[in-house]
Structures are given as structure tokens and as C-alpha cells.
Amino acid sequence: MYGKTYSLVVPVYNEELVISESYKRLKQVMEQTDEEYEIIFVNDGSKDKTREKLEFICGEDECIRLINFSRNFGHQAAITAGMELSLGQAIIVIDADLQDPPEVILDMIRKWKDGYEVVYGKRAKREGETFFKKFTAKAFYRILGSMTNIEIPVDTGDFRLIDRKVCDALTSLPEKNRYVRGLVSWVGYKQTYVEFVRQERFAGETKYPLKKMIKLALDGITSFSYKPLVIGSYLGGLSFAAGLILLITDILKSFINNSKVLDLGLILSINLMMFGLIFCCIGIMGQYIARIFDESKARPLYIIDSKISKKELHEEYEISSGKQSNL
Template sequence: MNQPIYSIIIPVYNEQENLLEMYKRLSIVMEQLDGDAELILIDDGSRDRSLSMMREFHESDPRVRYLSFARNFGHQIAVTAGLNHAQGRAIIVMDADLQDPPELIFRMINKWHQGYEVVYAQRTSRKQENWFKRFTAYIFYRILQLLSDVNIPPDTGDFCLMDRQVVNVLNAMPERNRYIRGLRAWVGFRQTSVLFERDPRFAGEVKYTFHKSWVLAINGIISLSQVPLRLATYLGLASAVIALLMICLVLYWRLSSLASPLIGYTLITIALFFLGSVQLFCIGILGEYIGRIYEEVKGRPIYTVKEVGGLSALSQTDNSRHPNKMSL
């Protein structure tokens, strides 16, 4: 196979019900592209038949390459591994559950040919998702836009096309707590969107539970904004002002001999609970940032690999130069 023009990266975690249909639809798409394409499947520690199906696809189709983690490292790390190994000039990232329609790739490529280095898919609706999921997603993207130092388009996921130049910049970033759609916005370059209605899952259970979505949301905010740290400072200043006002009120009540139900244990209890809550909240914010510093300074690779198919191994030199890569 010649050097591919297009690389399609798909993280996979327990997606045996979707892989065959996904491969069929992507095969049709790849046949109609204006250049050679490779399909890179990243097994994120699946416990079902996903890995064995990847082997079968690879044996029957040389365009299919795969990489299998030694354990589950998470969706964002799986995307990162795919970016590390992609060889194409245009790299497409999408999910395996077919909520990201493969046919949308043609529209993304058209935008790329027009000179855009990043083309992201922007959802206009979410089919068959409950109101709570839609509401929390809406709130998160607006809060992230408000807090972040960069403009992150709302209602976008990891489904996108990126030029080789953009991917090279992302691969050079050594950070381990990665929020790909945020980093994609941070690097700049010419960016545009293609609108689409997000389909329901083809089959299987939703892998992004509320807990995982919450962790991803916190990671996105912490990695792209220092506003939470400033918020801790503002809360400290506000609590100090409130405490000073309460001192003045208590002195006034005492000196004027006015009876007030707020004097005594009630006032002390309220003040203690308020100040304790503010302190714990601020410590929690500091802990999130310190935890990420701790992860960075350890210098461990962000993933380990147990099996590859059709992908060249990364050399030890590459691994030392880019600490987010793991030598195979």
C-alpha cells in the first residue's frame, strides 16, 4: 500500500456489536475517496471480541491497521495513540458506535481542499438522547466557553478532520491529561465546521457514563482555564469581606445593647460552616491542579501497548523525544 493521504482513527472499547457495520460503511467511503486511506483501530483494553475482529479486518484488508492497549487508558488517550501512528496528510477522528456518520467525511474533505486545516463536526440535534444528557451537554459547553482562554465551538465532539501540520503540533505536546477537542482549538490554524444531526448508537450500551462525562468535563476546564484558581482567590476575598462586616455588626449590636438572635452560638455556627465550606472548595480546586502537576512530573508514558497490526513500532529515540509516546 502506498503512503496514505487519509488516516481514519477510531478508538474502540467493547464495540463488537458495531464493528462489522462500521467497517462496511467505512469501506464504501474509503473506496470513493480521491486517494489511498488507512483505517487505524485503537483497542482501549476491550473485554469482548473487539480485538479479534480487528485482527480479522487486518488480515483481509491491508488498509486496516490496529493497536491494542495493555489495559484501558480512556478515550482521549486512545485518540492520542491513533494520532501518534497516523501517516496520512489528512487525519479523521471518529467514534465506533456510528453516531458519527462515516458519510460526513466527504464534506469534511471538501472543506480541507478549500484550505481549512481543522474541520470539526458540529451537532444540530442529538437523536434519542434523554433531556438530562442534552441539558448537561448544553450547560457544559457554555461554561467551557465562558471559562476557557480559547474559543471552543459548542456542541462539538472529537469527530473532526485535521491536517498533518495540526497533528504534528498535537503530537509534540507532552501533556498527559488530554482534552483533544480543546487542544484542537488551542493550536489555532484555519478552522470551520460541518453541521449534522447526531444519530443514535447503532448497537450496544453507551460507554460514556455520567461519571466519565463528568471527569472529561472537569479535565477540559482544568486543562484550558485558570479561572477556577482565580475563583478560589475571589471566594477567599469575599469571605474576608463578609467576616469583616459581621464583626462590625456584632460590635454595633453589643455596644448599642440591641437584642439580636444572630448573636451567640447561631452566628458562630453559621460563620464556621461558611468559612469551612469556602476553604474545602478552594482546597479541592487546588487539588485538581496539583494532581495534574503530579501526573506530569512523573514522566510515565500515557499508554502501554501489547499488540499491533500493520503499524510500525515507535523507536526508543522517538519515545524519549516525545514522552507521550510509548515504545513498542
């Protein structure tokens, strides 16, 4: 059923400045394996010339497959699509921006051949990133780890190699708001890592601005932890206890000092704090409810506009040439 040894899944979105260099380096690395491979570029609704460049590459290289989405469905959806359409015994996920060095793939393959079924890339150092990005990423992984009952490796991204049976397990999961690196930990199997230095982006701009980083963080937390809901309950109980203590204290002070019970300023402060706490708890519940709503709609995770390979392009050309000759 699976005719390749390796499948590289490369999600891309507006990467016209880097895609040619990315293809070149991936090709150089995979040629060193002396085994059959395919590189699946998943075009996540790019609006620049990424699609045209990839179609040209497909026409030149039979090892390349291109999946075009009908619109932008997101990084995690693109990874999932590549996994579902892969034909390899080992599937490697890597971004096109070259921040994760393709040369590390060879180390992952060696670990896989040693018997490991998941080999993830662990960032020993992050170059070319701001202090804010490094700090928030480090804080998020630690917070997520403290909230979940499964061990999600810290300082990792989606750059990893997974065995075919791991891939099949992942693609069988139906959830829509996917946090792939967390799902890989959830399914289990024999896992290890290789360390590498994360490089500065080769060209172009990051495709994970703050808004998307927050969305990914929320997907990770809500997918693998109910603790935010529990924390909301604890905060509600704590605020009630604090309010009760303040009320009793103020009543006692009023009797001792013969003054008014609860002045206006204190009342307003307590109300503001309570309303703020209530809205925070409602917001937490809203995040979970929104994801339940997404799942209940049962819409597909992505829609494919076209699948392109050298073979398909060649067949289209032959059909077109045949029609012209008949005319």
C-alpha cells in the same frame, strides 16, 4: 514519508455489537474518495470480543490497522495513539458507535481540499440522548468558553478532520491529561466546521458515563484555564468581607438591644460556610496539583500490546508454515 491520503482514527472500547457495522459504513464512505486510505482501530483494552472481531477484519482487509493497548488508557490516549501512528496527509477522528455519521467525512474532505486545515463536526441536533446529557453538555461548553482565552467551538466532540501539519503539532505536545478538542483549537491553523445531526447509538452502551464525563470536563477546564483558582481567591475575599459585616452588624445590634454578642446558631452557620468554602478552594487547587503530579512522573500516555495488519498477519503465517515444513 506519508504513503496515504487519509487516515481514519477510530478509538474502540467494548464495541463488539457495533464494530462490524462501523467498519462496513466507514469502508463504504472511504471507497467513494478514490484515494488511498487506512483505517486505524485503536483497541483501548476492550474486555469483550472487540479485539477478535477486529483481528478478523485485519486479516481480510489490507487497509485496516489494529493497535491494541496493554490495558484501558482512555479515549483521549487512544485518539493520540492513532494520530501518532497515522500515515495520512489528512487524519479523521471518529468514534465507532456511529453516533457521528461516517458520511459527513466526505463533506469534511471537501472543506479540507478547499484549504482548511481543521474541519470539525458541529452537532446541529442530538438524537437519542437524555435531557440531562444534553443540558450538561451545553452548559459545560459555555462555561469552558467563558473561562478560556482561546475559542473552543461549542457543540462539538472529537469528530473532526485535521491536516498532517496540525497532527504533527498535536503529537509534539507532551502533556498527559489531554483534552484533544481543546488542543486542536489551541494550536490554531485555518479552521471551519460542517453541521450534522448526531444519531442515536447503533448498539451497546455509552462509554462516557457521568464519572468519565466529569473527568473529561475537569481535564478541559484545568488544561485551558486558571480562572477557578482566581475565583477561589475572590470567594475567599468575599466571604471575609461578609463575615466582617455580619460581625459588625451583630455587635451594633447587641449594643442597641442590650443582648448577647453573636448567638451560638450564627457562629455555627458562619463556621460551616467558611469551612465549606475553604474545602472547595482546596479541592480546586488539588485538581491542578494532581495534574502537575501526573506530568512530573513522565510516564508514557499509553502502552501498546500489539500492532496488527493483514501484511503482518500474512508474514506471521508464512513464518509459521515455514517452521512446520522444516519439522
